[in-house]
Amino acid sequence: MWCPRCRTTLAEAEIEFVKAKRKLYYIKFKVKETNEDIVIATTRPELLNACEVVIYNPKDERYKNLKGKHAIIPLYNKVVPILEHEYAKPEFGTGLVMMCSYGDTRDVWFFRELGLKATILINPDGTMNEKSGFLKGLKIDEAREVIARRLKDEGYLVKVEEYEAEIPVCWRCKTPIEFIHTREYFLKQLEFKDDILKVADMMEFKPLEHKTRLELWVKSLAMDWPISRTRFYGTEIPLWRCKRCGYVILAELGKYVRPWKEPPPVSSCPKCGAPKEFIEGETRTFDTWFDSSISVLYVTRWLDDREGSLKALSRALRPQGYDIIRTWLYYTILRVWLLTGKPPFKWVRITGMGLDEKGRAMHKSLGNVIYPGPYLERYGADAFRYWAAASGKLGSDYRWSLNLVKTGLMFCTKLVNMARFITSFDEPREGTYKLREIDKAMIKYAVKVAKEVARSYKELDVFEPIHKLYDLAWNVFASNYLELIKPRVYKQVNFSDEEVNGAIYTLYKVFRLIIKLLSPIMPFVTDYIWRSMHNGKSVHREKLSDKELEFKEGDERLVDALVKINSAIWKLKKKLNIRFSEALNAIVYVPDIARPIVDDIKYLHKITEVRIGRPTEWDEDLGDGIYVKFLR
Ligand SMILES: [Zn+2]
Numbered sequence: 001m002w003c004p005r006c007r008t009t010l011a012e013a014e015i016e017f018v019k020a021k022r023k024l025y026y027i028k029f030k031v032k033e034t035n036e037d038i039v040i041a042t043t044r045p046e047l048l049n050a051c052e053v054v055i056y057n058p059k060d061e062r063y064k065n066l067k068g069k070h071a072i073i074p075l076y077n078k079v080v081p082i083l084e085h086e087y088a089k090p091e092f093g094t095g096l097v098m099m100c101s102y103g104d105t106r107d108v109w110f111f112r113e114l115g116l117k118a119t120i121l122i123n124p125d126g127t128m129n130e131k132s133g134f135l136k137g138l139k140i141d142e143a144r145e146v147i148a149r150r151l152k153d154e155g156y157l158v159k160v161e162e163y164e165a166e167i168p169v170c171w172r173c174k175t176p177i178e179f180i181h182t183r184e185y186f187l188k189q190l191e192f193k194d195d196i197l198k199v200a201d202m203m204e205f206k207p208l209e210h211k212t213r214l215e216l217w218v219k220s221l222a223m224d225w226p227i228s229r230t231r232f233y234g235t236e237i238p239l240w241r242c243k244r245c246g247y248v249i250l251a252e253l254g255k256y257v258r259p260w261k262e263p264p265p266v267s268s269c270p271k272c273g274a275p276k277e278f279i280e281g282e283t284r285t286f287d288t289w290f291d292s293s294i295s296v297l298y299v300t301r302w303l304d305d306r307e308g309s310l311k312a313l314s315r316a317l318r319p320q321g322y323d324i325i326r327t328w329l330y331y332t333i334l335r336v337w338l339l340t341g342k343p344p345f346k347w348v349r350i351t352g353m354g355l356d357e358k359g360r361a362m363h364k365s366l367g368n369v370i371y372p373g374p375y376l377e378r379y380g381a382d383a384f385r386y387w388a389a390a391s392g393k394l395g396s397d398y399r400w401s402l403n404l405v406k407t408g409l410m411f412c413t414k415l416v417n418m419a420r421f422i423t424s425f426d427e428p429r430e431g432t433y434k435l436r437e438i439d440k441a442m443i444k445y446a447v448k449v450a451k452e453v454a455r456s457y458k459e460l461d462v463f464e465p466i467h468k469l470y471d472l473a474w475n476v477f478a479s480n481y482l483e484l485i486k487p488r489v490y491k492q493v494n495f496s497d498e499e500v501n502g503a504i505y506t507l508y509k510v511f512r513l514i515i516k517l518l519s520p521i522m523p524f525v526t527d528y529i530w531r532s533m534h535n536g537k538s539v540h541r542e543k544l545s546d547k548e549l550e551f552k553e554g555d556e557r558l559v560d561a562l563v564k565i566n567s568a569i570w571k572l573k574k575k576l577n578i579r580f581s582e583a584l585n586a587i588v589y590v591p592d593i594a595r596p597i598v599d600d601i602k603y604l605h606k607i608t609e610v611r612i613g614r615p616t617e618w619d620e621d622l623g624d625g626i627y628v629k630f631l632r
């Protein structure tokens with residue numbers, strides 16, 4: 001496969017398919033034996049002289065009478081056999097197909113299978129060569145027009161139809177690819193397809209659904225991997241070749257050489273003894289993936305320490321986008337497996353693509369590329385990371401959102417403020433505190449979230465964790481629990497010293513969990529906070545112990561009840577146009593579940609009285625079993 005514009009060979013992974021309108025030319029051929037006309041549809045009339053055989057499907061009854069006969073190619077008067085072959089689809093065109101060298105990969109296989117001699121009409125620069133006769137020197141598109149006109153003038157063109165086709169193009173320049181003959185170096189891959197699928201099973205894919213993309217790709221491969229390129233920039237292919245006998249001389253292992261300008265490492269051909277002048281340095285470069293497919297071996301110093309390298313790979317994680325599954329991921333698996341017999345990674349974490357705020361792919365030409373630099377500068381890395389974690393599920397595309405970055409920054413500030421508040425109290429020693437029901441419930445609630453977050457982290461997910469931790473830290477812990485215990489820790493109301501300490505103990509316990517669990521996503525602010533709380537010790541040296549995720553007492557539903565009651569009363573105060581800190585001259589009825597926090601609720605909202613149960617009459621029904629009777 002060849003890109004006539006880049007003038008280099010392409011591997012299957014470098015081919016993209018684009019939808020395009022194509023003309024389908026219906027051309028009259030003569031049957032040599034009977035002189036009857038047959039009509040063949042083709043998109044490539046300029047390849048007429050490369051046609052070696054005409055086929056129809058064995059099930060196609062229309063053409064049974066053509067079996068064993070010959071067709072005469074118009075304009076060129078070349079005689080080719082007519083055969084039955086299942087490659088021909090009865091529903092395409094007229095059901096008769098001219099097989100040329102080559103319109104697509106299928107043709108390549110067809111020619112190989114039937115042992116046909118291929119005639120190549122196209123030069124590496126995308127012009128027609130002398131074998132195309134009167135089309136010589138024309139570009140492919142021009143040649144198509146010229147021959148179509150001539151076919152029409154001479155009465156061979158029956159009709160032209162437009163149809164939408166999937167056209168293979170070069171990924172780099174989008175030029176339609178051509179099939180020509182060039183000598184290239186290949187890496188065998190077809191015979192290892194089953195092995196590669198087995199190696200894929202030895203790794204964990206997160207999320208699992210992207211593994212299918214790899215499997216489909218491996219199964220679809222139809223040729224070995226051409227690894228040599230006629231490109232200027234690239235890694236030089238490290239070998240020389242004897243012009244007399246064809247013997248290949250390799251460079252010394254581990255040494256980077258430039259054979260096109262450096263002398264060979266031998267004074268004569270080791271095989272035929274030809275002198276140095278006969279030994280020619282390779283001028284081509286490698287496919288770029290030939291290097292990057294072994295970057296994991298390079299960074300783990302495989303050449304110096306094979307055992308150490310393999311040990312590292314057995315715990316390695318590959319993070320990458322789904323767009324390079326068929327290149328970086330596939331080639332890495334292939335090459336590392338061929339070289340080491342092992343899978344290159346333990347985990348493969350596949351992310352989606354970053355899109356702009358409107359959900360479009362970022363392109364320089366659209367002017368919608370977001371460069372992180374200025375945002376990192378202005379909002380900090382943690383805020384930026386907050387957006388990256390919060391904006392999309394693992395494996396799905398994620399949109400740019402400045403609002404989420406700003407939320408991330410506000411979250412950082414909130415955490416620092418929470419740390420300031422909490423550390424303004426000394427952490428109570430063991431035996432000096434007593435937990436109230438709401439304290440136990442708060443810890444239990446936080447532990448439950450922590451377990452869910454830990455489970456998500458094991459799946460290499462950060463999306464669920466950031467949303468759960470944000471909700472826990474800000475919406476539940478800061479907005480509700482912290483507010484609730486303020487009257488207690490400021491000793492504005494009558495609680496025992498042990499109960500005051502119970503609140504402070506809970507603050508430390510829950511906040512530590514939050515900071516630890518947030519540290520992988522927001523490493524800077526959490527480390528800053530942790531160090532300020534623990535004499536400069538880094539949070540990134542901490543482990544989350546099983547003990548921290550164990551808390552048997554309490555009923556976390558009490559926290560849900562607290563959140564509901566608080567928001568109902570705050571909403572009511574807003575409606576009544578009184579400040580949150582002002583007294584509410586009323587009796588508030590709350591459901592039975594809230595029994596243990598009746599006093600706390602009363603102090604927090606400065607309510608005259610809080611009662612359990614449903615009243616017989618009320619002024620406001622706030623929902624969730626909360627009623628208000630105003631006192632006048
Ligand atoms: Zn190209």
Ligand SMILES: [Zn+2]
Pocket residue numbers: 242243244245246247269270271272273274
């Ligand atoms: Zn030789």
